Amino acid sequence: MYIPHPENGQIIYLPTEQIISEYEVSVKFWKNGEQVSEMGIKCSAQKHCELIECTVCIQMLTNPQCTPKEWIIILVLGLYFILGFLIMICRILKFGLGGMLCIMRHKWRLCKIIGVLYGYVTPPPILSLRVFLKRRKWRRARKEKAEFTEFKPFTKTYKTNLPREVILITLLLLALPIQSLEIINAKDEHCIVNKEGQRTCSYENVLELNFGLQSQNGQEAQIILQDSGNRPTGKITLKINAIQAVCFRSAKFFTRDFELGANSVYLCSGEGSCTSQQKCETLGVNESISEIPKSNHLPGTSGCLDPCKGQLFCQNCYYSSYTCLFFRCFAEPKSKEIYEIFECPEFGLELKLNITIENAEQKFEKEMRLRPGFTENFKEIKLTATSMTVPPIPALGRSILTDGNRFAIITKEQENSAKRVFCPNINEAAKFSSKCIMKKEICKCEKRKNKIMCGKQNGPYLKDIFMGEKVLPLVHNGLLLKNENKEIVAIPELTAAILQIRLAGVSFKAQIELNTCKITPYEIVGCYGCEKGATFKFTMSYRFRADFSHFNMPFFYQCRHVRANSQQQNTLSTF
Structure with a gap:
């Protein structure tokens, strides 16, 4: 049972089929997708009949042993009304089908009469006279019959006996065991x-x-x-x-929470890496720059600009046909958590x-x-x-974000945001090396004199997603999704x-044939015909070792298999 936002003092009702035997209740609490607490308790079995708290309900019908008299009355009344309703439906269908058959039998005659009444068909004079004479003769015969016919009360009866098959099927369905x-x-x-x-x-x-x-x-x-x-x-x-x-x-990629940074260096022609103008123009996005070693091992993008473009005197460079402004925009990890984005x-x-x-x-x-x-x-x-x-x-249709312990369903926008910097496997994500790929469009840089300044775009952090509503466990598309052993x-x-x-x-191994088990009753409370049944307390002892014991009580019409754990123990059995 999953409850997303439980109330203070909320009561949870357990299914009856679970609490009629010994059961264990465990409760787990999650906060932001992480289990924070767990508790449990073992409970003894509850009496099944005492759990029925109604005067007339379906539970009384499904448990005839609890209230046998009320069960019989409700069953008989229910079957009586159901069969009465079915008989009424059958009568309606009978008269309806009879009327339809009568109409189909005399359809041509009805068509002629309707045609005469509405003037579509003009009957010949002889036919009209013949119809008039027949009607007058029929009216006279009906009048004479009404004057001399004695009144007879309606004595037609219908069979309303309950079929034996219905009773048998009903009793069999009610007798089905739970276990x-x-x-x-x-x-x-x-x-x-x-x-x-x-x-x-x-x-x-x-x-x-x-x-x-x-x-x-x-x-x-x-x-x-x-x-x-x-x-x-x-x-x-x-x-x-x-x-x-x-x-x-199916893993898609790995990533981490990060912050953006930028390093740059300005070189005149012939200095360091600024060997030629072509070198600046053809610098690769993932190429390392020796003058800025601090960011070469981090995922990022490299670039080069020529701020002077052939000027003789430009920013401390004299008689330089070209200059190089190398820069690298990089991502620096801000936490140790490694996130995996995968799909199902x-x-x-x-x-x-x-x-x-x-x-x-x-x-x-x-x-x-x-x-x-x-x-x-x-x-x-x-x-x-x-x-x-x-x-x-149904297909999940969305990707899932996890930090190894917590799981959350993310949208396409959140996935694209997480993919700004991504790594092919978990080892590279742990190193957060230059083998991880950073998208170039997230670095918005501009030149200021002989430096490059890049605007920072850090958020949102992935850890904030676990504060939302799509954290497991949850119900998605009618399914209960939860994290079980990762x-x-x-x-x-x-x-x-x-x-x-x-x-x-x-x-x-069966019991020892020579072993004897002695049962000494010392208390019998209740009766088998009572609603609560009978309780039989006895002392069981034997000669050798702990064993299974089998005893039969014909007056209870039941058998019991009892296991003794010591050479003498008190045992309670309810019938």
């Missing part, structure tokens, strides 16, 4: 039991998991590994953080996830980045992102991925 859970059982031939009764099982499986992500709201999947007797041996947890697009940088011609997709492998003895964690089609290995587990689906990522990362909305997990000979 993904897979259970893998080992085969008997893949399990070995040692003398102590400890069972070691290896797994050879390939799974494909589908993930759908919205912005930075992650998704979690668990893979429970069991032996042939359905006893747990380990657990693999995959937490998908985000599908992000990483910028493939394309982005590469990455699936950012955390994998946790846990068994009875130890726990392994690793953060991984998967690219489409590439396989990463971790503890004999191979992960491959076979597919990633993202919305179209990389430009774009996070799109509504992404999906297919992750292939291959267990290539992964081994896990």
Whole structure:
């Protein structure tokens, strides 16, 4: 979540699917594109039903276990009104289509009647008399029928029963889980039991998991590994953080903040570098001048003028056919920061996830980045992102300025201003040598007697750009752009991925067969039929070592896998 200008005391509401389990909140603060502070806190899980603060809302429909009575009433009323509306639409369509069919069936007769009424068609006298007689006969029959026909009330009924398919689809949609859970059982031939009764099982499986992500709201999947007797041996947890697009940088040039300066020297004919008039006229822009060595190693432009132009007596030069006024306009660095201007011609997709492998003895964690089609290995587990689906990522269209830590999007005018003096690579920018190129038009010089005076054009400095509004992180063209490990990362909305997990000979040790686990309950609070559920507190002890334990409570219709860390510990389980 990115907030550009937070207010004092601003409240941020976290998604419900994140706070119903143990979660960690971290906050990072940026100032002028540089991270200045970071803090975080670990929070315990919140009860899902207590988070619903409404009388009638969609959350009640999506969580029927919290308010089952209200859920049934709202569902029945909603389906009743929806089906009533659909039936009304069907009736309107039925009468409308019936009228159109009637018009199409008698279209020629209607055309004749309209033509007679408006005088476009003149019927023959015999036809007019025949029509008149038919109408009189029809009116008499209608009058007699109205006098002798008994009134019968309208008794037509319509079926409004709810289809079974609608109820089934609705209940299935509401029963979809938030998290993904897979259970893998080992085969008997893949399990070995040692003398102590400890069972070691290896797994050879390939799974494909589908993930759908919205912005930075992650998704979690668990893979429970069991032996042939359905006893747990380990657990693999995959937490998908985000599908992000990483910028493939293409450097344009490097530069630094600088100030302009100028040096000049006046020479008579035959003195020093003033060997000939042609020498003055053909002096190169980047050529060094030995009489002004202080500025030769800096980026700049050189020039030469003949202020006398054949005068016999001119500014301390007597009988000189020509004179030379050498000058050099140069740029001098004013800070140690080196700036790079680059662009992002394309982005590469990455699936950012955390994998946790846990068994009875130890726990392994690793953060991984998967690219489409590439396989990463971790503890004999191979992960491959076979597919990633993202919305179209618009081209950035602008260059980016960075000093190595901060990043900012710059305009074309700012890029041209930064390119007044530029270097081909970062090494030359660090030296700021004469191999860096300075544009000649930034030096506006004029002759004053035997000296050259150049007007200074120093600003604006590039460091001032990081004080603006285009400093990362920011939202640009609907994408969240941020700096992550000195990389430009774009996070799109509504992404999906297919992750292939291959267990290539992964081994896990099951519990000792001779080990016994004793569970002593000492408190049961609540009931399973209540809205808040039941809390079961018990003491679990065993003979040998810390291990996974599996217990089943039929009266709760649920099972639990519990890991004990000491030979006797108190455990809390909620149902």
